[in-house]
Each structure stands twice: as C-alpha cells, then as structure tokens.
Amino acid sequence: MTISLTNDAGGTREGTKASGTGGSGGRPALWRLADFRRLWIGDTVSQAGTAVTLLALPLLAIGTLGATPFEAGLLVMCEYLGFLLIGLPAGAWVDRMRRRRVMIVGDLGRAALLGSLPAAAWLDVLTLPQLYAVAFGMSICTAFFDVAYQSHLPQLVDGTRLVEANVALEATRTIAAAGGPGAGGALVGALTAPVAIVVDAVSFLVSALCLSRIRRADAKPEPRPEVPLRVEIAEGLHFVFGNPLLRALTLTSAISNLFGTIGAAMLLVLLAGELGLSPLLCGLVFTVEAVSGFIGSLLTMRIAARLGQGRAMCASVIASGVLWLAAVPLFHEDWRFAVAAVLQGLGWTAFMTFKITSVAFRQQLCPAPLLGRMTATFRFVVWGSMPLGALIGGVLGEYFGARTALWTGALGELLAVLPLLLSPLRTARELPR
DSSP states (O other): OOOOOOOOHHHHHHHHHSSSOOSGGGOOOGGGSHHHHHHHHHHHHHHHHHHHHHHHHHHIIIIISOOOHHHHHHHHHHHHHHHHHHHHHHHHHHTTSOHHHHHHHHHHHHHHHHHHHHHHHHTTOOOHHHHHHHHHHHHHHHHHHHHHHHHHGGGTSOGGGHHHHHHHHHHHHHHHHHHHHHHHHHHHHHHOHHHHHHHHHHHHHHHHHHHHTOOSOOOOOOOOOOOOHHHHHHHHHHHHHHSHHHHHHHHHHHHHHHHHHHHHHHHHIIIIIISOOOHHHHHHHHHHHHHHHHHHHHHHHHHHHHHOHHHHHHHHHHHHHHHHHHHGGGOSSSTHHHHHHHHHHHHHHHHHHHHHHHHHHHHHHSOGGGHHHHHHHHHHHHHHHHHHHHHHHHHHHHHHOHHHHHHHHHHHHGGGGHHHHTSGGGTOSSOOO
C-alpha cells in the first residue's frame, strides 16, 4: 500500500553552491543537494530495515508464537490502526510543530518499540499482546513521521522538481526494499526473527542521525490565531474532498488499500502456514515486488509523458489489478510459485505510475500552510482503510482459507479505478497546479 509545494528558495541556493550539475537546464543533480541527500539516505536506511521487519514480524507471530490466521490479521490491523485513530489530528498538530523534530522523535520511538521485542524474546516473555502493542505504537509514530516527512520535503527541494524528487526517493526505497525481505528471510532462517528485528531498530537510529544533520533551519510554523482543532481538521477534509481531482485520487487509493490489505494480511499465512514455504522463499516474493516497483518508478515519467498524467494513472491501476488477479491461483509449492511471484511483481511495476504521480500532484496542488492537514486527511482515509482490510482478511482466512482472502482482495482491486474513470482525470494529459 507508501510527497509538495514551494518554500524552495533555500533549496535553490544550496543547489547553486554544489559543484557540477546533473539536472535539466544546468541545475545540480538532486544528490548534490546536501540536505535532500541526508533526508534521502536516512529514509533509505530506514526503509531497508522496515523491509526486514515486513517479513520478520509476521513470521515471529506465525512461527514463534503460533498465531492463527485471525491473530495474524489482527497483527496487520494493529500495524495501521494509528492512521485511523489519530490520522486527522496528527496533520493539524504537525502543522503547528517543527517538522524535522517530529520525524526524529518518530524514528527514536520506533527504534525503542522494536528493541523491546528481541529483549522480551531473549527473556522468554514475548507474547502476542506485546506484538500487537508494538505494532500499534509503530503505527502511531509512523503516522506523525509520514505527515511531517511529506510536508518537509518541499522545504528542501525546488517546487519544479517535486516529481523528480519523489521518483528518486521511491526508486531508492524500492532498491532498499529489494534486498530487505530476502535478507530478512535469511536472517529469520539462520538467526531467528528477533535478531532480524534488531536490524530494523538500528536502521531507525541511523535515520534519526541523518535527519539531525540537515542544516536547513527547522522553522517553527508561523503563529496563527487560536483555532479549535476540529476547525483545522475540517479545513483539511474540505480541501481534499472539495476538490474533484483530489477526491478521486483519495478514493482510488483507499479502495486499493482496503482490498490490497485483505489479501496482503493473509499472504504470509498462505505461504508460510498453508504451503509451508521457507522464510527465504517467503522473502523472495517481497523482493520481486520491490525490484519490480523500482523498475516501475524508473518508467513513471516516461509513461506519464506518453499517455498523459491522468490517463497514465488510470492505465496503471487497471493493469496492476489484472496482474494481481492473475497471480492468485498460481501460489503453490511448485514451479507455479515462480510465475505467481513474477505476476505479483509486474503488478507493482504497473502500480508505481499511479503511486508516484498522485503523490507529486497532491503536493503541487496544496498550499503550504495546509500541507500537514492535507497529508493527514489523505492518510486517514487511505491508510485508515487498511486496519479494516486486515480485519476482513483475518476473518476470511480463519473461516474460508487464506486463498479466499487473496481472491477477494484481488477482485476488489479492480474496483479502485472507478473514481478515476468518473473524474476529469480519465482524459487529462497534464495535471493542474
């Protein structure tokens, strides 16, 4: 399931000082912008560690603690519950705070939460309730981090380069994610899941260190007249749902995440539980997804230029849904497993065009003072649908089998394109600013 506007004069000045160029029109390459590079490295390291935990946490529940399909679904639900419970006020709060400070605190909080799991395992006191509590706490920290992260990026990068910056970030995230699940599978198989989780805890500490070295002033938002929190939340909701284009993007993302999580919550239950595949093979599925997503991120700008941004997003959602649907019947413990993994990966290749283009568009369209609330509103609706999807997936897996949950999720993914097709985006070549 996964950033602008402009306060970029400082970013341009920093880029001018950098030696050499690599961007269009003689502009410096993004990696030469020191503050963006620190954000880039910190996020990449953190994403690599998270990719390890993506596999290690559910395997800890399924393999070590013997979780049932329903209990595994509850774990996935807790991983996203924070976005549903505090997603909306988080945006208003972040708009009142120094955004980089919020990110650093979020990283340190996630490191501490994850560090508690191997400690409990080594003391032989680890339980499913603790796993649920850690997953929920992680979702709270991530809710604040992601809102602040997407709102802070426009301060580091020139507004005309937001798509380029998002492509760069998404590409390196998928590179990091490509090795993460495979490494996670190897670590779980060789050293146990708690040791693999230590890797992720350390990655959040490294991310916090990189963010703390950004030189650009972490400006405190300008004081505003005292406005009740509910009024600020309402402003974010009105901005997102009052704009037909933003409304279509939000609904498409929410439907995709809802049904995607129904299937994703039961994927490891099917692979590790029902099919009995090794942790290494389970990790291979996620590695193929990540490599395919990286390829998709590289193709995004080319596809958008050829089809037009609006039509490219529609085609992206349709193609990914069809590919994911085709993969479901092929997950078996023989040669069909390889075909299923490839089809699953190609679905992510297709979906990246929608994911990257829609994020950049939301940033371009939103006024700076509303960035936090816009991002929080989007996350509340889109990520808030994921706990519900995980719960539905857990119930379906418990009573009808994991594969039934995957079928339900894949079929539902095909519905996600409807909001786009019913909006002006279906024929748009260029998205308005």
